[in-house]
Amino acid sequence: xxxxxxxxxxxxxxxxxxxxxxxxxDVCFTEGKGSYLYSMEDKEHGIKKRKYLDMIGGIAVNSLGxxxxxxxxxxxxxxxxxxxxxxxYYIAERSELAFKLCKxxxxxxxxxxxxxxxxxxxxxxxxxxxxxYKQQEKYEIITANMSFHGRTMATISATGQEKFRKPFExxxxxxxxxxxxxxxxxxxxxxxxxxxxxxELIQGESGVHPADRDYIKKVxxxxxxxxxxxxxDEVQTGVGRTGTLFCYEQYGIKPDIMTLxxxxxxGVPIGATLCTNEVATGFQVGDHGSTFGGNPLACTAGNVVMxxxxxxxxxxxxxxxxxxxxxxxxxxxxxxxxxxxxxxxGLLIALEFDNELISASGMKERLFSMGIxxxxxxxxxxxxxxxxxxxxxxxxxxxxxxxxxxxxxxxTKKPLSGLIDGIKSLTGGKKEN
Ligand SMILES: Cc1ncc(COP(=O)(O)O)c(C=O)c1O
Numbered sequence: 262x263x264x265x266x267x268x269x270x271x272x273x274x275x276x277x278x279x280x281x282x283x284x285x286x287d288v289c290f291t292e293g294k295g296s297y298l299y300s301m302e303d304k305e306h307g308i309k310k311r312k313y314l315d316m317i318g319g320i321a322v323n324s325l326g327x328x329x330x331x332x333x334x335x336x337x338x339x340x341x342x343x344x345x346x347x348x349x350y351y352i353a354e355r356s357e358l359a360f361k362l363c364k365x366x367x368x369x370x371x372x373x374x375x376x377x378x379x380x381x382x383x384x385x386x387x388x389x390x391x392x393x394y395k396q397q398e399k400y401e402i403i404t405a406n407m408s409f410h411g412r413t414m415a416t417i418s419a420t421g422q423e424k425f426r427k428p429f430e431x432x433x434x435x436x437x438x439x440x441x442x443x444x445x446x447x448x449x450x451x452x453x454x455x456x457x458x459x460x461e462l463i464q465g466e467s468g469v470h471p472a473d474r475d476y477i478k479k480v481x482x483x484x485x486x487x488x489x490x491x492x493x494d495e496v497q498t499g500v501g502r503t504g505t506l507f508c509y510e511q512y513g514i515k516p517d518i519m520t521l522x523x524x525x526x527x528g529v530p531i532g533a534t535l536c537t538n539e540v541a542t543g544f545q546v547g548d549h550g551s552t553f554g555g556n557p558l559a560c561t562a563g564n565v566v567m568x569x570x571x572x573x574x575x576x577x578x579x580x581x582x583x584x585x586x587x588x589x590x591x592x593x594x595x596x597x598x599x600x601x602x603x604x605x606x607g608l609l610i611a612l613e614f615d616n617e618l619i620s621a622s623g624m625k626e627r628l629f630s631m632g633i634x635x636x637x638x639x640x641x642x643x644x645x646x647x648x649x650x651x652x653x654x655x656x657x658x659x660x661x662x663x664x665x666x667x668x669x670x671x672x673t674k675k676p677l678s679g680l681i682d683g684i685k686s687l688t689g690g691k692k693e694n
Contacts, residue, residue, distance in 0.1 A: 265291070268303040286629060288313075293327020296651045298634065314633045316659050321465070321497050321609065321646035324524035324566055325575075329650070332527050332565045339561040346557055348550065354560035361567045365506055367515040368535035372544070373555030377496030377522035378411025380532035381459075383549055384518045385415050387536060388457040388490045391543030399456040402492075405441040409466035410459065410494055419459055422467065442476045448483060457490040457518075462508045465497035468642045469604055469611030474512055481514035490517040490540060496532075500524040501570045501649050503607035504580045511606070524649070529562035575649055583607045585653045586645075589660040597667040601641075609646050612663070616641035619670050627666050633659060 264270040271289050292299040293315070302310040315323070325332050339354070346352055359371040372383050385402060392399040404410065406421040417425045418433035426432050439446040441464060458480060464470040484491040493516035498508035502524055505511055509519065517540050522532040532554070536543075553559070569575045583606075590603040590612065602613040614624060621637035628635055628643075635643045645659070 266301070266303055267305065268301050268308050269306055271301070293323070295326045295328070296648050296655045298327060312632060313629075314655060314658055316628075316633055316635050316645040316647045318646050318648045319528060320636065321502055321523045322526075323528050324500060324502075324649045325527045325569055326648035326650040329527065331569065332562060335561050335565045336529065336558065339558050342557075344556070344558045345553070347552065348555060352555060352557055352560065354557045354564060355555040358560045358563045358567065361564065361571070362521075362533060362535060365567075365571060366519070366535060367509075367537065368519065369538040370536055370541040372534045372549065373560065374522075374532035374534070374551045375530045375553050375559070376411070376532045377494075377520065378413045378416045378532075379551065379554070380496060380520035380522050380534045381410045381416045381419065381492075381494060382413050383532075383534040384459070384492045384494075384520050384536075385419060385457075386549055387518060387534065387540060387543040388459075388492060389543070390545075390548055391490065391540050392456050394542055394545070399454055400435045401437060401452060401454045402435060402457045402459050403437045403439060403447060403450050403455060404459045405461070405464070406438045407441060407464055407467040407470070408438075408459075408461055408494075409464070410461075411496075441470065442473050444476055444479050444483075447480060451483075451487065451489065455487075455489050457492050458484055459492040459494060461494045461498065462512060463498050463503070463606060463609060465609060465644070465646075466638070468613070468638045469609060469644055471604065471606055472512070477512045477514055481512075481516075484517075492516065492518040492520070494520050496520055496522045497646070498606070498609065500566060501576055501579055501607075502609050502646065504576060504583055505607075506570060506576070508606065525566060526559055526562040527566045529559050531559040531563050533563075570649075578652075579607055579649050582647075582651050582653055582656050583610075586610060586656045586660070589657070590663070593660070593664055593667065597671065599667055599670060600663075608649060608651070609644075611638070611642050611644050613642045618674060619666075624666065628662055631662050631665075633662050 268289055289301040290298045291301045296315055298313045298315045300311045355373060362371050363369055374380050374383060389400050404419045404421050408421040410416040410419040415433045418436045421438040437450050439450050462472050481491055493509050495507055499521040509516055518536045520534050525531050525533060594600045594603050599615050599618045601615050604611055621641050621643050624643050625635055625637040635645050637643050
């Protein structure tokens with residue numbers, strides 16, 4: 262049985278047989294090419310195939326775009342040779358990817374897993390194991406309010422947002438939350454039990470909020486001075502997303518542990534926990550593992566992505582398109598009061614709107630109807646994280662769509678604001694009771 266060409270069956274099977282933890286838009290994509298996705302054609306129900314500009318890139322995952330020949334070719338070739346081989350044996354592709362990651366970062370060692378949450382889970386265990394083997398009773402981990410580190414029990418415990426933890430309490434003990442970018446608060450939260458500070462350099466899931474440069478530098482210096490490990494979660498910001506291979510490079514610091522996932526496999530699930538030789542003592546043989554982690558297929562994908570970034574000059578494109586987007590979106594912010602903020606780094610950008618005038622979900626739906634995909638965060642923010650291969654022309658398509666919507670919103674709100682101004686002038690500008 263195949264339900265490939267029956268959108269209604271796809272939808273009803275999902276609703277009937279899949280746990281309903283997502284709220285998908287009314288579309289199913291079956292193909293992708295470059296920065297575009299194509300929706301399912303369902304002739305029986307008169308649904309035509311439609312083209313969408315993918316400005317969310319599978320939430321910062323499809324780093325090489327869709328249908329990238331180098332990536333799909335290498336995956337197909339590897340699938341024909343060996344998909345999986347367990348960690349009882351050496352894996353050539355894993356050794357190669359570990360080498361590339363270490364050679365191009367602060368790290369000496371890597372552990373591979375399958376997702377961002379798993380990469381963070383390993384980082385948390387590694388930090389605790391490090392002090393355990395040093396025979397020091399240090400286990401507390403300080404994280405930031407509004408952070409996001411994943412959906413497993415330890416990573417929701419690390420996540421500084423109560424909504425992710427509440428239904429699943431009691432969570433893993435030993436986590437403390439402090440306000441992001443508040444150095445004094447973080448310093449005040451340190452005790453003799455503190456093992457690590459765990460931070461994102463840009464809080465992606467809560468609205469693309471970059472950390473202050475000074476704050477991160479001071480936190481890194483504090484950690485070093487006090488022998489506390491600095492864990493940087495680059496699951497969303499890593500692997501070229503912000504215009505450098507890793508975002509920490511732009512902050513002039515070196516973490517002790519860094520986590521990666523999302524873009525590293527270009528769409529093939531992979532997670533990675535990187536650390537120094539010193540911190541690597543936190544895991545002894547048998548302390549951690551993963552059946553699938555570091556398998557030949559996922560590592561082949563990781564190797565292609567790393568080659569594209571390091572050898573094929575993909576970062577030049579990231580910076581070109583990112584600069585264009587920032588410049589043009591900033592122009593729109595200056596022109597339209599409704600667009601309150603444009604922030605981010607590289608190709609991870611948020612647009613915040615005045616939600617009294619236009620909501621994030623409204624904006625997302627309007628863009629969707631125009632064939633453009635973004636994600637909405639909260640009431641007022643949309644986030645974009647397109648493929649790193651996106652061209653300036655494609656970015657311009659997005660900017661034009663935003664301007665079209667803003668222009669039409671201004672037009673439709675005009676009579677209303679004219680009326681409000683009229684009432685204000687009649688009442689001498691006093692507030693009506
Ligand atoms: C910073 C950060 N850490 C961890 C995760 C969790 O990654 P995954 O969904 O692959 O488990 C995410 C996912 O959005 C993330 O943005």
